[in-house]
Amino acid sequence: MARSPAPSPRSRRSPWLWPTTLVAALAAFAVAIVPITRLGTGVTSAYSVIALLVFVCLLVLRAQHRRAESDVVRHGDETREREADAARRDTRWRSHVQHQAELVREEVEHLVKERLPAALARTEIPGPLHSPERLGEGVTDWFGRLLAEVAEAVDHREESQRLALVELASRVQTSAHRIQAAVTGLADRYPGDADLLETTMQVDHAATQQARHAQSLKVLCGEWPGQQWQKPLAMVDVVRAASGRIVAYKRVEVTGDPDVGVTPSVVEPLIHLLAELLANATEYSPPRTGVPVTVRTVQRGAVIEVDDGGLGMDEYRLAEAREIVSGSRLLGVGEVGEIPQTGFAVVGRFADRHGFQIDLGPSPYGGVRAVVLVPTGVLETLAPAGTTAPVPPVPQVPQVPQPTSAPDATGTAPERTASGDGPAADRQAAAQQPAASDAVSESAASESAATEPVASRSAAPGSAAAPAPDVSVPAARDASVHDASASGAPALPSRIGRRLPQRRSRRDEYAPAVEAAPTALTPPGTPEQAGDWMEQFFEGGRVVPTSDSVPYEGQDGSSSPTPDSPEGLT
Amino acid sequence: MSEPDGEYAASALRPYVITKGRSRPSRNTIGVETLLIAVDPPRDVPVSATREERALVRMCERLLSLVEAAAHLELPVSLVKVLASDLVDSGHLSARSGVPQAVLPDSQLLQEVLDGLRRLR
Numbered sequence: 201m202a203r204s205p206a207p208s209p210r211s212r213r214s215p216w217l218w219p220t221t222l223v224a225a226l227a228a229f230a231v232a233i234v235p236i237t238r239l240g241t242g243v244t245s246a247y248s249v250i251a252l253l254v255f256v257c258l259l260v261l262r263a264q265h266r267r268a269e270s271d272v273v274r275h276g277d278e279t280r281e282r283e284a285d286a287a288r289r290d291t292r293w294r295s296h297v298q299h300q301a302e303l304v305r306e307e308v309e310h311l312v313k314e315r316l317p318a319a320l321a322r323t324e325i326p327g328p329l330h331s332p333e334r335l336g337e338g339v340t341d342w343f344g345r346l347l348a349e350v351a352e353a354v355d356h357r358e359e360s361q362r363l364a365l366v367e368l369a370s371r372v373q374t375s376a377h378r379i380q381a382a383v384t385g386l387a388d389r390y391p392g393d394a395d396l397l398e399t400t401m402q403v404d405h406a407a408t409q410q411a412r413h414a415q416s417l418k419v420l421c422g423e424w425p426g427q428q429w430q431k432p433l434a435m436v437d438v439v440r441a442a443s444g445r446i447v448a449y450k451r452v453e454v455t456g457d458p459d460v461g462v463t464p465s466v467v468e469p470l471i472h473l474l475a476e477l478l479a480n481a482t483e484y485s486p487p488r489t490g491v492p493v494t495v496r497t498v499q500r501g502a503v504i505e506v507d508d509g510g511l512g513m514d515e516y517r518l519a520e521a522r523e524i525v526s527g528s529r530l531l532g533v534g535e536v537g538e539i540p541q542t543g544f545a546v547v548g549r550f551a552d553r554h555g556f557q558i559d560l561g562p563s564p565y566g567g568v569r570a571v572v573l574v575p576t577g578v579l580e581t582l583a584p585a586g587t588t589a590p591v592p593p594v595p596q597v598p599q600v601p602q603p604t605s606a607p608d609a610t611g612t613a614p615e616r617t618a619s620g621d622g623p624a625a626d627r628q629a630a631a632q633q634p635a636a637s638d639a640v641s642e643s644a645a646s647e648s649a650a651t652e653p654v655a656s657r658s659a660a661p662g663s664a665a666a667p668a669p670d671v672s673v674p675a676a677r678d679a680s681v682h683d684a685s686a687s688g689a690p691a692l693p694s695r696i697g698r699r700l701p702q703r704r705s706r707r708d709e710y711a712p713a714v715e716a717a718p719t720a721l722t723p724p725g726t727p728e729q730a731g732d733w734m735e736q737f738f739e740g741g742r743v744v745p746t747s748d749s750v751p752y753e754g755q756d757g758s759s760s761p762t763p764d765s766p767e768g769l770t
Numbered sequence: 771m772s773e774p775d776g777e778y779a780a781s782a783l784r785p786y787v788i789t790k791g792r793s794r795p796s797r798n799t800i801g802v803e804t805l806l807i808a809v810d811p812p813r814d815v816p817v818s819a820t821r822e823e824r825a826l827v828r829m830c831e832r833l834l835s836l837v838e839a840a841a842h843l844e845l846p847v848s849l850v851k852v853l854a855s856d857l858v859d860s861g862h863l864s865a866r867s868g869v870p871q872a873v874l875p876d877s878q879l880l881q882e883v884l885d886g887l888r889r890l891r
Contacts, residue, residue, distance in 0.1 A: 380784075384785075387785065387846055387848065388846055391802070391846060391847045391848050392848070393848075394793045394794045394848065395793070397785075397793040397846075397848050397849075398793035398794075400785075401784075401785055401786035401789075401791060401793060402786075404784055404785065404786060405784070405786050405791075408784055429782055433782060434821055436820070436821070437782070437783055437820075437821060438782075440783055440787050440788075440820070441782040441783050441784070441787065443787060444783065444784040444786065444787035449786070449787055449790075449791075450790050450791055453818075455817065455818060458819075458820070458821050458824060467782060468782075471782060584824070584828075585821035585822070585823075585824035585825040585828065
């Protein structure tokens, strides 16, 4: 379009027009001069002047025309130059825009393929592909804002989901624990009923598994078990406790040193972790085979090995499982797919938190062997089984007075268990004098009867025999027992635990016991009552003749004479 | 054992684990009043014996009634019955039931003691 009008001035130029005009004018002048000369010299000279003027004018006109023409040509050139320039700029702009579009397209692709998934997975978001200078500030900013908002939304939703899951899992776990507590109490209340015991065991087993699954869910949500055990537990018992949380607990066969224990803080994590490993092992072993578990001490701690007799795992799956189990890759609740991975993910989380080294490998049994290394720092050597019980001779050192060691829930324990330097000592002194004994015994009887009817009766004969040589252990035991009863523990262990030391003491110091026994009893009023009482005393601890309603008591009473009779034997 | 979110308080070792699911003792002659004593000379417990079994055998080195053993073990009596009867079966414990009548004091003697006590008052 720029070039099309350019040739027109040239084409319109007629190069022959000006010479023709001049030649024609000269010819006309020459032709006209002949007749004019005849008219006279004046006219001729006038004509000559005019003709000359015309000629000059023509020449001037021609010169002006040529100038105008050259102007036109120059302007045309300029125009063309400008047009070419504009075209160049246009081309450049187009390529720039295309380049920008390409950059943005690449950036968007990068955003969709790399950055957005990273934002959704809450991993580290990779940087933009192109710098803001190349891409333009606005674009980069908008992409950044988009990602930030996506990440925030994901975070928010995940957190609320996590909280909801944790809350629900906690409720399930709490209800499972309530079931366990209820059935435990039930079995304690009817000790003679084997059918009931069996049923409570089944219910307890189911509830224990329920609690484990709920706790797994909590762990996968990043929450840790709230449950803490107070005492160290032997490793073999940790394995047994873990086996109690799986379906096929009877198939677990544990061997190992029974006196290696773990500190209370890792008891629950270790139990749960092993329960998950045992669950996998029993699931993948043939159904009627045992699952051998070995506990052994090594230089760096203690090792628990769990073997299964399954088919094992292929290399790829084993490598993946090892990564998960060792805690080097932590899986969240949304990332565990299949059943085995749930267990492995839980195991890995515990390993990561508590520093257990866990590895998987092929087992000589054909399946998978899981090896848990428990570091030395959390190991404890336990007293051999049975030595903590107050059977062997115990030093005579009186224990710290009871009330300081444990808050007394029932109000009766201090008198019963404290050694000779407490109220019991006074009681003991008072018991020697019949006059004083009445009041004391009545208060003791009413006190204990008010709190624990069964315990009071069985404990009564011993209560006065408190200054026994082996009081220290019962006192310690009572402390734990009170903790338990304060937190709603079943009363049976505390009952018996409190009663026991007294009988033992009576065996060792028989004479004071005989004198002191009446303090906790209703003193004989009539000779007949006295006779009854005496008879019962020798028969055993059946102190209140009218209350045989509790079967326990009667049986217990018949066992009580044992210290008398076997005195010679032991 | 305290548990923050519930009244669940028990041992980590559940009863059914301790008895491997059995609720009935292998012999029905063992009751709460049964006296247990380790055989003399003592027999070594097998390596597979649990801590409860070891403890039971050990504490029965001196005569102990089942109910007391249960208290020391801090286990329900019915569980200890199962454990004890296993150990009796395996020959580690022997059980004695009841108290022989002959050992009980003569009622004549009792009467005399009672009379004596009354005179003291």
